[in-house]
Amino acid sequence: MVRWQSQTLDAEDGALPGLERAGFVRSVQTPEFEGITFHEVLCKSALNKVEGGNLPFGWTVNPMRGCSHACRYCFARTTHEYLDLDAGDDFDSQIVVKTNVSAVLRREVHKRSWRRETVALGTNTDPYQRAEGRYRLMPGIIGTLTESGTGFSILTKGTLMRRDLTLLTQAAQQVPVHLAVSIAILDPELHRGLEVGTPSPRARLELVRTLADAGFAVNVMVAPVIPYLTDGRAHLADLIEAIAEAGAAEVTAFPLHLRGSTRGWFLNWLAEAHPALLRRYRQLYGRGTSVTPEYSAWLRGRIEPLLEKHRLNRERQAEPEVRAAQSHTPDPQLALFA
Numbered sequence: 001m002v003r004w005q006s007q008t009l010d011a012e013d014g015a016l017p018g019l020e021r022a023g024f025v026r027s028v029q030t031p032e033f034e035g036i037t038f039h040e041v042l043c044k045s046a047l048n049k050v051e052g053g054n055l056p057f058g059w060t061v062n063p064m065r066g067c068s069h070a071c072r073y074c075f076a077r078t079t080h081e082y083l084d085l086d087a088g089d090d091f092d093s094q095i096v097v098k099t100n101v102s103a104v105l106r107r108e109v110h111k112r113s114w115r116r117e118t119v120a121l122g123t124n125t126d127p128y129q130r131a132e133g134r135y136r137l138m139p140g141i142i143g144t145l146t147e148s149g150t151g152f153s154i155l156t157k158g159t160l161m162r163r164d165l166t167l168l169t170q171a172a173q174q175v176p177v178h179l180a181v182s183i184a185i186l187d188p189e190l191h192r193g194l195e196v197g198t199p200s201p202r203a204r205l206e207l208v209r210t211l212a213d214a215g216f217a218v219n220v221m222v223a224p225v226i227p228y229l230t231d232g233r234a235h236l237a238d239l240i241e242a243i244a245e246a247g248a249a250e251v252t253a254f255p256l257h258l259r260g261s262t263r264g265w266f267l268n269w270l271a272e273a274h275p276a277l278l279r280r281y282r283q284l285y286g287r288g289t290s291v292t293p294e295y296s297a298w299l300r301g302r303i304e305p306l307l308e309k310h311r312l313n314r315e316r317q318a319e320p321e322v323r324a325a326q327s328h329t330p331d332p333q334l335a336l337f338a
Helices: 075-083 089-093 101-109 131-135 138-147 159-172 188-194 201-213 233-245 261-273 275-285 293-309
Strands: 024-028 037-041 047-049 059-061 094-098 119-121 152-156 177-182 219-225 250-255
Touching: 037 131, 047 101, 075 089, 075 261, 089 094, 094 131, 101 138, 119 138, 138 159, 152 159, 159 177, 159 201, 177 201, 188 261, 201 233, 219 233, 219 293, 233 293, 250 293, 261 275
Parallel strands: 037 094, 059 119, 119 152, 152 177, 177 219, 219 250
Antiparallel strands: 024 037, 047 059
16 A cells, blocks of 8 residues: 655645655545545555465556445544544545546556556555545546556446446457456445445346346455355345346455454444344454454355355356456455455
8 A cells, every 4th residue: 555654745734644654735625525635645656566475466556545435344544544534434434536647657657667467446545435436437447447457357336347348348459458346235235334325225236237248257245244244145136136137257255354444443333233242242352353263164065055056166268259257356355345
């Protein structure tokens, strides 16, 4: 991730102590985005090197920091603290936008040293959150990566991806393009409580159908699976059946991680919405970030037969004219839950 402290700024902005040297340009509020402030910055770097781990990508691009999807469980919340903003309401409403990201990316991928390694988008915050409708950063990013011969992957909860379908289809004829959609919850009421600013699950299923019809082998992230709320047999069966009917090629699923400030933010919500579960969560997570190995094994045992039933645990071949392969399986600490 970019440490904004290494950026430069001509003048300080007292309202943004963590962005005093972050290339800050201005803050913007508009009626169509009530309650959200956009902080426009000029970044010096677009590509972020991913160090360590056995991941199918070596670099990421994050056009924004913070996410108006406002998912209670989002692992990326802690990154806002680098900006001296809080990981709760500020993460949901104070969105940092790198307005020059496409131009900077173009400069970086045209260097002789660039080896055209796969670039992942959506590993931190969602590149197709609502702000993308205002700033239109993704067409430039997609075009720049394609022109440079660089394959890429995108993980999103944002149905705004449909806007760029023609561009993505054209890109997939020239470079590997991997697309994934996150759908962790099917129940409408639970969705409204946990994923306040996201498109509905049904809208995202329609996005999967659109991408599949265009020839993409779409990976659906059933993640995070939320213990005692979305791990029920009926919920998982209905969700995975709906994903299969939408034409997905594969499903990746793993349980909720409670890292850093995300833990307190999520557990505060749980105490209000489902107080009876607090004791069980303390037993399940202890003082750590992950569920017990026993729970992980139990969850795999529940999910794997459903994936086998719907043939969602093996690769399907994409249409030959569209070179779109399976989406990557992100590390839980890099996957987008926002």
